Amino acid sequence: MTETIQLGGAKETGFFPRLRTIIGRRTEGRGVILLLVILAVLAFTQPLVFTALPVTIGRIALIGIVALGLTAVILMGELDLSVASTLAASGVVVAIIPDLRIAIPAALLMGIVVGIINAFFIAIVGIASFIASLGMLFALSGLAFVLSNEVPVSIANQDAGLAFGQPLFGPVTPRILLFFLVFIAIQLFVTKVKAGREFFAVGGNRQAAYDSGIPVKRRIFTGFIISGFVSALAGVIYTLELTVATPTAGSTVLLASFAAAIIGGNYLKGGRGSIIGTLIGASSLGVLQVALFLSGVQVPVQNTLIGAILLIAVITDPSSLRAISARVRATLPDRTKVEAQ
């Protein structure tokens, strides 16, 4: 070493400064706080949530599994609005094919194909993901109605379905187990695998990713395939548990999964967020929904509350707080006064 230059930005030393920078770098903060607040309030008002643990976790898994796949896409700054209708369509596919050994792979394959088609329009044709996946949303919900003849379809093998709803051990049903497997798989993918880590670059600065030789289009394909596959898996779980597929299944899933990802600190423009955050966001929402249900709150009122919490979660993000305060100040009645000189 011949020469060096001091430009600031050196590593913080000391335990507390280090801890502060580490916490400052995480994105899940508000999700954690929200979850803690909800849990604290419920400990007094609705302790049943904790005794009904299997129900609560099951609810979390239902919202969460789709949200996890969706997060992979959101990290790249894209949207996938077709997740809920993928769930519905794949659920119907499982029900109309009598042999589950064919039905399940077919439904999952459908999810992958949906992802490929979405990614094709977005990465190759160059359509905005909002529009491409909106088109897919309509196409798939139409397909779900056509395949099911617009009526609920029961699965042929009712026994398998009933068995599927039973806990494997403790409170863990197959749904919960699959949810955790999906969580672990996607978490490992975006934190350890090179391709997955590059999702953050694709979302954070696409030009920079491209300049550095990252195959941006391939990453977009991967993301949408993950999202499509996971949504299809959710559809399979849904149908097996209920032993019947409805073409309108998962109508609330779309909004709930976006809400979970956003509460968990994922930035819709991409590049910032985490899978753990989505897990926390889904947990907050799931616990809240169960609590509201147990308290006998009507579904429309539940939705209103969830909407309010979503907004609170977004505007309490420190960086958006700053931006909002500046904007509010700028739009307040102009305080420019004319003074005599």
Place this chain on the structure above:
Amino acid sequence: MAAVVEAKNITKAFGGVKAVDDVSVSVEAGEILAVVGENGAGKSTLMRILAGIETQDSGQVIVSGEVIPKSDAKASIDAGISLVHQELSLVPEMTVAENILLGSAPTTVGITRTRQMKQIAQAALEEIGVSVDLDERISKLSVALRQFVEIARAVARKPKVLILDEPTASLTPAETDYLLSMLQRLADRGMSIVYISHRIPEVFRLCDTVTILRDGKQISVLDVAKTTPQQVIDQMVGRELKKDLESKRSSSPGHVVLKAVGIRAEGVNDISLEVRAGEIIGLGGLVGAGRTELVRAIIGADPRKLGKVTLTVNGKTKVISSFESAVKAGVGYVPEERRTDGLALTMTVAENITLPNRKELSASGFQLARKIRTFADDLSKRVGLRPPEIDREAGQYSGGNQQKIVIAKWLGRRPALIVLDEPTRGVDVGAKAEIHRLVKELADNGTAVLVVSSDLPELLELADTIHVVRDGTITGTLSQEEADEKRVMSLAAGEQVENA
């Protein structure tokens, strides 16, 4: 000696415009080649083609005798071409280490090896002699540090040729100095370097050879030892650049237009200042001293913690509480980050220029198309926009030309106060002189001017009075007669100035 990297007969057109027209360059091992030319001459485009980011219409890039595939960024990197971009190309939310190994993180069966990644990043930073926390996010770093991180990334790829596109545009003199000697060291070890800059002295200090581009064409390749700065500039511009006739302005400042008292804000510590009509006040200091924060707080673009700002126009004094009220009261602002703050990149030049002038150009709410066109046309010619096509999208212009559009936008308005933050960063010599002339003209017509610049000659040329800022406070004030480079620098760096 054989060329390490050779670009042969490269041509690239955007629409009808030939950005690069049959250009050939080559560098040998250890050679430092300068590429110079006016804004829009095609320098960045040529480099982006070399890096496989832009696709050439014809021509080849050859590395150590092998033709590398077109528009394949990965192949270019692997072949040994590393580019440090003109506009920073880092991912703000990722860490320093991740950015240095962006796209080329070491893996075993697809799994990133984080420890090894950090080692490589650390080694690259040590090679360029910069120390920074590997786990820090880029968005938390200063502009200068980001620039060095980007250089570390280029170096970490162990390139045969390292290309730097205006790397010193946002560095202080000391940092520039450091960078130049570091590049010399790398070249001494056999790395080839292509260096782009509008600062001719840097070229003469560092480079062996200089290639001159004008309007996409290669004008000449000169041996730096056998040429003079004036020759290079003349060839760049294609005409003889009139030396500015030492235009000392007869400064007879009028009434106080801007009065800022006790400004405290993020990075600004109790600063007061005044600007009079027809006066040019310069804010000198190092990058990161708090000058940008100060001017943004003054005009209400960023929140102030404390302090009062008033603007007096036509005998009426108004309190500036928000950016909106500032603009309404007659403030023009040319921000430092033109790409994010100053321009709507997808709007045309005409739309950008007329943006702050909507009122003047509309009759009872309707915009007068013809009036707008002549207005925009006139202004874009005055700032020397190249090419002066007002229907092109602003984003399609080269870096320096984008800066001219931002300036043009406010010129037309004849603001009571104009705040310029690094007005000529990345602007070529000819256009720079032109912008200086325009700023002086504004002042002569009674506009109060507040200019932030890290470019010392510029500050000395423009300002009637220079306030030097360090760590958010004014450490010294120099009149035009007192000011020279040494004094400004020592105040900026915090050394005591002896009274001479």
